[in-house]
Amino acid sequence: MRDPVQSGGYNDRELRLPRMGMPKSRKSRVPRTILGSPFLTRVALNPGRIQPGVHPFTVPLLNPAFELTFKTPVTFLVGENGSGKSTLLEGLAWALGFNAQGGNRDNSYTEGADGHALGKALLLRWRQRVSDGFFLRAETFFNFATYLEDVGSTFLAYGGKSFHQQSHGEGFLALFENRLEDGVYLLDEPEAALSPGRQLTFLSVLYHLASMKVAQFVIATHSPILLTLPGATVLSIEEGGLREVGYRDTEHYQLTRDFLNAPERFHRYLFRSESDPEDSD
Numbered sequence: 054m055r056d057p058v059q060s061g062g063y064n065d066r067e068l069r070l071p072r073m074g075m076p077k078s079r080k081s082r083v084p085r086t087i088l089g090s091p092f093l094t095r096v097a098l099n100p101g102r103i104q105p106g107v108h109p110f111t112v113p114l115l116n117p118a119f120e121l122t123f124k125t126p127v128t129f130l131v132g133e134n135g136s137g138k139s140t141l142l143e144g145l146a147w148a149l150g151f152n153a154q155g156g157n158r159d160n161s162y163t164e165g166a167d168g169h170a171l172g173k174a175l176l177l178r179w180r181q182r183v184s185d186g187f188f189l190r191a192e193t194f195f196n197f198a199t200y201l202e203d204v205g206s207t208f209l210a211y212g213g214k215s216f217h218q219q220s221h222g223e224g225f226l227a228l229f230e231n232r233l234e235d236g237v238y239l240l241d242e243p244e245a246a247l248s249p250g251r252q253l254t255f256l257s258v259l260y261h262l263a264s265m266k267v268a269q270f271v272i273a274t275h276s277p278i279l280l281t282l283p284g285a286t287v288l289s290i291e292e293g294g295l296r297e298v299g300y301r302d303t304e305h306y307q308l309t310r311d312f313l314n315a316p317e318r319f320h321r322y323l324f325r326s327e328s329d330p331e332d333s334d
Contacts (some may be wrong), residue, residue: 074169089266090126094236096145097121102174109144109171112137113293119296122329125286126263129279131303132290139274140171142188142239145271149237151188155197158184185236189228191245192258198224222246229258237269244276252278277306 064278076278090109097120114137130138147169151157176312198216201208212231225246244252259282262268274280280287280300287308288295289303300306312319 054189062182089264090269090305091123092179092181092183092269093123093177094180095120095122095176097176097178099174099176104170104174107170109137109140110174112140114141114290114295115171116293118207118294121288123269123286125284126266126268127259127272127282127285129282129287129300130271130273130283130290131252131280131287131305136290137192138290139241142241142271142273144171144175146188146239148175148177148183149186149188149239151239152197155188155190155194156200157187183236187228187232187236187238189225189238189240189243191225191242192222194246221247222248222251226254229255235267237271240272240274242272242273242275244274244279249278252276255279256282275305277303277309280306304310 076088098115098117100117103117109115132138146152152158195214201211202215202217207213210232212227214227216227219227225243229243243255247255257278259270259279263270263282263284272279277300280303285297287300287303289298
């Protein structure tokens with residue numbers, strides 16, 4: 054297979070990407086005197102709200118010195134399972150007033166909602182305060198779709214078709230195409246329902262919205278494809294802190310690259326029985 058960089062790149066036919074329209078053109082509500090995204094610039098913990106020994110403050114990331122700064126329209130959070138990515142997004146969603154099961158400000162949080170304890174402890178600093186946005190949780194997207202059905206939504210804001218009448222991936226893309234506009238968007242593993250080709254399509258949507266600086270994205274992901282977004286900030290959760298890295302320096306990228314380059318080496322290790330001799334390769 055030819056190298057797309059060395060050969061000048063593939064055209065649309067060669068890539069065979071799933072077709073999807075660009076985000077619909079809407080009049081931006083961002084004041085012209087403001088440069089645009091990122092709107093939210095800093096997140097920290099209020100020491101007086103921390104509950105020592107109580108979840109989620111037992112997560113190493115959420116220590117008294119925790120500080121998260123946003124410098125670009127798109128910020129990716131990467132880390133191992135259990136590192137605190139989703140927990141942080143849940144707390145941030147609560148602080149922004151988004152629905153606990155995913156969604157926007159249409160529903161109020163209850164005291165026991167996911168992210169409540171952390172959300173109350175977060176201190177937010179804005180360059181320009183915005184109220185619009187959305188919280189996408191891949192694991193509860195079905196519940197959000199059911200809620201829209203129960204309240205009699207026409208789904209006009211999501212392309213006019215019920216999410217339950219589409220595949221999981223199609224529903225995600227309908228949301229991305231029709232709902233993402235001005236505001237702050239928290240996306241928890243959006244790649245979960247997307248094939249590699251659909252992830253490339255979503256990457257294009259992200260790029261165009263980020264270029265216009267009308268939306269801010271904070272995305273927890275394991276996808277090496279999404280991490281390649283030009284101009285994005287990648288923050289790796291390591292040893293209870295955040296470190297800015299290039300996408301090529303993430304374990305997600307390196308492990309995927311090494312595995313695809315030589316899967317047999319990984320197979321020999323993964324499928325070896327205890328009685329097999331050690332492999333010196």
